Amino acid sequence: MYKIVEKDQIAPNTHLVTVEAPLVVHRARPGQFVIVMVDERSERIPYTLSGWNKEDGTITFVFNEVGRSTRKLVDCREGDSIYSVVGPLGVPLETGKVGTVVCAGGCYGIGAIVPAARAFREAGNRVISIIEARTAYLLYMEKENEDACDELIVATGDGSRGMKGFAPEAIRMLLERGEQIDEVVAMGCTFMAKTVSDATRDKQIKTIVSLSPIMVDGTGMCGCCRLDVGGETKFACVDGPFFDGHKVDWGVLSARGAAYFKQERDSIEYSYAGVRR
Amino acid sequence: MSEQPKRPRKPVLKMVPMPEQPPEVRRRNYREVPLGYSPEQAMEEASRCLQCKNRPCVSGCPVGINIPGFIKAIADGDFRKAITVLKHDNTLPAVCGRVCPQSEQCQARCVLGKKGDPVAIGNLERFIADWERREGGMEVPELAPPTGKKVAVVGSGPAGLTVAADCVRNGHAVTVFEALHQLGGVLRYGIPEFRMPKEILDAEVGMLEKMGVEFRTDAVIGPMLSVKDLLGQFDAVYLGLGAGLPYFMGIPGENLAGVYSANEYLTRSNLMKAYLFPQYDTPIIRGRRVAVIGGGNVAMDSARTALRLGAEDVYVVYRRSRKEMPARDEEIEHAYQEGIDFHLLREPTRILGDDHGNVVGMEVIKMRLGEPDSSGRHRPIPIPGTEYAIELDVVVSALGNGANSLLTKLTPELETNRRGNIIADPETAATSIKRVYAGGDIVRGAATVILAMGDGRRAARAIHEYLTNS
Numbered sequence: 001m002y003k004i005v006e007k008d009q010i011a012p013n014t015h016l017v018t019v020e021a022p023l024v025v026h027r028a029r030p031g032q033f034v035i036v037m038v039d040e041r042s043e044r045i046p047y048t049l050s051g052w053n054k055e056d057g058t059i060t061f062v063f064n065e066v067g068r069s070t071r072k073l074v075d076c077r078e079g080d081s082i083y084s085v086v087g088p089l090g091v092p093l094e095t096g097k098v099g100t101v102v103c104a105g106g107c108y109g110i111g112a113i114v115p116a117a118r119a120f121r122e123a124g125n126r127v128i129s130i131i132e133a134r135t136a137y138l139l140y141m142e143k144e145n146e147d148a149c150d151e152l153i154v155a156t157g158d159g160s161r162g163m164k165g166f167a168p169e170a171i172r173m174l175l176e177r178g179e180q181i182d183e184v185v186a187m188g189c190t191f192m193a194k195t196v197s198d199a200t201r202d203k204q205i206k207t208i209v210s211l212s213p214i215m216v217d218g219t220g221m222c223g224c225c226r227l228d229v230g231g232e233t234k235f236a237c238v239d240g241p242f243f244d245g246h247k248v249d250w251g252v253l254s255a256r257g258a259a260y261f262k263q264e265r266d267s268i269e270y271s272y273a274g275v276r277r
Numbered sequence: 278m279s280e281q282p283k284r285p286r287k288p289v290l291k292m293v294p295m296p297e298q299p300p301e302v303r304r305r306n307y308r309e310v311p312l313g314y315s316p317e318q319a320m321e322e323a324s325r326c327l328q329c330k331n332r333p334c335v336s337g338c339p340v341g342i343n344i345p346g347f348i349k350a351i352a353d354g355d356f357r358k359a360i361t362v363l364k365h366d367n368t369l370p371a372v373c374g375r376v377c378p379q380s381e382q383c384q385a386r387c388v389l390g391k392k393g394d395p396v397a398i399g400n401l402e403r404f405i406a407d408w409e410r411r412e413g414g415m416e417v418p419e420l421a422p423p424t425g426k427k428v429a430v431v432g433s434g435p436a437g438l439t440v441a442a443d444c445v446r447n448g449h450a451v452t453v454f455e456a457l458h459q460l461g462g463v464l465r466y467g468i469p470e471f472r473m474p475k476e477i478l479d480a481e482v483g484m485l486e487k488m489g490v491e492f493r494t495d496a497v498i499g500p501m502l503s504v505k506d507l508l509g510q511f512d513a514v515y516l517g518l519g520a521g522l523p524y525f526m527g528i529p530g531e532n533l534a535g536v537y538s539a540n541e542y543l544t545r546s547n548l549m550k551a552y553l554f555p556q557y558d559t560p561i562i563r564g565r566r567v568a569v570i571g572g573g574n575v576a577m578d579s580a581r582t583a584l585r586l587g588a589e590d591v592y593v594v595y596r597r598s599r600k601e602m603p604a605r606d607e608e609i610e611h612a613y614q615e616g617i618d619f620h621l622l623r624e625p626t627r628i629l630g631d632d633h634g635n636v637v638g639m640e641v642i643k644m645r646l647g648e649p650d651s652s653g654r655h656r657p658i659p660i661p662g663t664e665y666a667i668e669l670d671v672v673v674s675a676l677g678n679g680a681n682s683l684l685t686k687l688t689p690e691l692e693t694n695r696r697g698n699i700i701a702d703p704e705t706a707a708t709s710i711k712r713v714y715a716g717g718d719i720v721r722g723a724a725t726v727i728l729a730m731g732d733g734r735r736a737a738r739a740i741h742e743y744l745t746n747s
């Protein structure tokens with residue numbers, strides 16, 4: 001069992017959780033994820049780490065409530081224990097010295113991009129971070145992001161904070177202002193990963209996206225998370241989660257992601273009908 | 278058990294049939310299909326054994342169980358003795374009695390098989406192990422005095438569990454590290470309840486816990502702790518990682534939604550209990566028409582799971598003929614009885630999808646058998662122009678498994694072969710790293726429970742020898 005030491009709704013529908021998992025901390029690197037089960041009946045759900053603390057042996061991740069399993073985690077309180085946490089899984093993000101790197105985060109990625117930006121910066125890169133949200137009150141961890149990069153660009157769809165638009169618009173703005181971008185890393189929902197990749201395609205800027213298809217074991221055993229990248233089948237859990245955004249077949253990714261929409265609804269209805277904690 | 282059955286002079290050619298749930302009932306439930314012999318039935322079957330002097334059955338058993346010995350004890354009604362004899366060579370008899378390919382191993386060599394039915398060795402093994410669990414009371418075996426040495430076992434499949442059992446008996450402290458949240462490897466996530474009830478596995482694991490084995494779930498070795506880390510904390514390390522990497526055919530449409538690897542399909546159903554959705558949270562697509570590609574145990578398990586998930590039509594698509602199917606005879610038989618539709622000598626050429634990326638069908642081509650290849654199996658050859666399509670909602674690809682490289686990729690000093698299997702000495706299980714041993718499917722490629730167990734046994738012996746002499 002793994003104790004929740006901190007839990008906070010940091011923006012509407014966006015939650016930050018810190019859990020005691022001393023063995024996961026040991027080797028955690030930017031971009032890696034854990035698989036979590038709240039109780040014995042839960043699904044195994046991957047969450048990308050947005051931080052870890054070697055001293056107190058805790059990991060932190062940010063997530064949106066999207067279905068029954070994430071709801072269960074939302075229903076947990078500080079001090080509760082959860083059933084299973086395994087990791088760190090996935091190949092860590094390569095954060096060598098390349099020059100100027102843009103780190104873009106949306107949804108859960110606003111948190112998850114922080115360690116990536118920090119690592120790029122520590123490797124001697126100039127790091128421009130972009131965080132995006134539909135509107136100002138959906139943003140979070142602005143300070144953490146600011147501290148992790150050389151320049152932070154905030155983008156909101158309605159222009160209520162920072163520039164108007166999303167990460168792709170921010171990247172276009174950077175290019176227009178003459179920025180020499182050597183690499184873009186995007187962490188967020190599938191739609192964001194796709195639109196960022198589209199924004200850098202013409203200029204052929206190396207674009208690495210973190211993808212989060214549905215997973216079960218997360219160790220390469222089941223193949224649930226397979227994707228088509230450059231005509232080859234890859235497993236996001238062991239070959240990823242980072243892939244060349246210009247080579248990903250987005251159709252395959254979204255179709256596989258939508259495979260259980262109906263069950264997800266049934267499951268939520270079932271949990272409402274039952275006794276809620 | 279005072280009354281002893283008489284040993285007939287003339288061999289009895291017919292096997293005592295195994296009572297089973299009727300096919301029309303069991304095809305919609307998850308309870309075990311065979312119901313097990315009664316003591317009387319077991320004694321009657323055991324008394325068919327001729328107690329051959331040259332013991333051909335024993336030479337067919339990969340771990341050399343004293344088969345006539347335990348069968349004689351059953352015939353005599355001495356069940357305690359029977360289980361003792363059996364357990365001398367087999368740590369998991371309740372499992373092996375159910376899943377071993379007896380009809381290719383011990384039973385294939387039984388003398389009675391030449392004229393009639395072989396002795397039902399598997400059924401008897403299962404009977405006596407179940408008797409012990411249910412009535413006899415499982416006794417904690419005697420343990421050697423603590424040696425102060427520590428052994429780490431990575432993976433809790435049959436290979437790992439056997440190493441754990443043998444090492445703890447020899448007085449070493451054992452910790453088992455398992456990546457998943459539950460123990461048992463394929464026995465937990467792959468083989469379904471209707472073929473091997475999980476209660477059996479729970480009892481075995483419970484026994485090991487009583488013997489002092491420490492189990493650590495959620496412990497993925499490689500990413501979380503390295504082999505080197507383990508070597509720092511333990512005197513010896515055993516790798517029983519299994520063959521956990523599903524193969525796909527590489528045909529168009531394999532990444533459509535509704536296409537599963539058998540590993541995923543069975544893991545969702547068995548480990549995550551998707552068949553109890555929504556009481557359990559993990560969903561599974563309950564197809565109306567399901568095709569399973571392959572002809573092994575994994576394919577039979579997937580097809581019969583599809584039926585139990587409510588499918589109306591379930592097809593097994595296999596590119597050779599029934600004779601070449603690698604699954605256990607009993608499983609193929611059961612699948613036929615339950616109404617699985619076998620499309621033999623057919624090979625999928627592509628999987629068909631709709632505009633939303635969901636499976637709607639599969640195109641297959643007819644095959645014929647050519648000359649036997651080096652393994653003696655006839656090579657299937659496609660017959661051009663014979664393609665046709667079948668309508669489907671779910672496709673399960675059960676083509677077998679290769680070596681998962683999660684640990685080996687992070688452990689470059691560990692020598693592997695071209696296919697990614699760890700290279701280990703067949704006698705001592707020693708790998709290229711000192712104090713690190715390996716066995717089971719990660720060394721052999723996808724094989725069997727009994728071979729994994731045999732590997733574990735040999736490794737435990739070598740580990741014990743090393744720890745005693747060091």
Ligand SMILES: Cc1cc2nc3c(=O)[nH]c(=O)nc-3n(C[C@H](O)[C@H](O)[C@H](O)COP(=O)(O)OP(=O)(O)OC[C@H]3O[C@@H](n4cnc5c(N)ncnc54)[C@H](O)[C@@H]3O)c2cc1C
Binds near residue numbers: 498729
């Ligand atoms: C569906 C199915 C049906 C089968 N039916 C039969 C049958 O009827 N008869 C038969 O004899 N054989 C059958 N087999 C084959 C048999 O199950 C295997 O040969 C056997 O289980 C291999 O045992 P193992 O101990 O080597 O590995 P496994 O049983 O595969 O166990 C390996 C364990 O190691 C864990 N692991 C892997 N990597 C790590 C890591 N880095 N850190 C921690 N843990 C790790 C895995 O999670 C797993 O739990 C079947 C297989 C399948 C998939």
Ligand code: SF4
Binds near residue numbers: 327329334344398
């Ligand atoms: S070969 Fe058959 S009859 Fe002979 S000892 Fe073995 S089980 Fe008995």
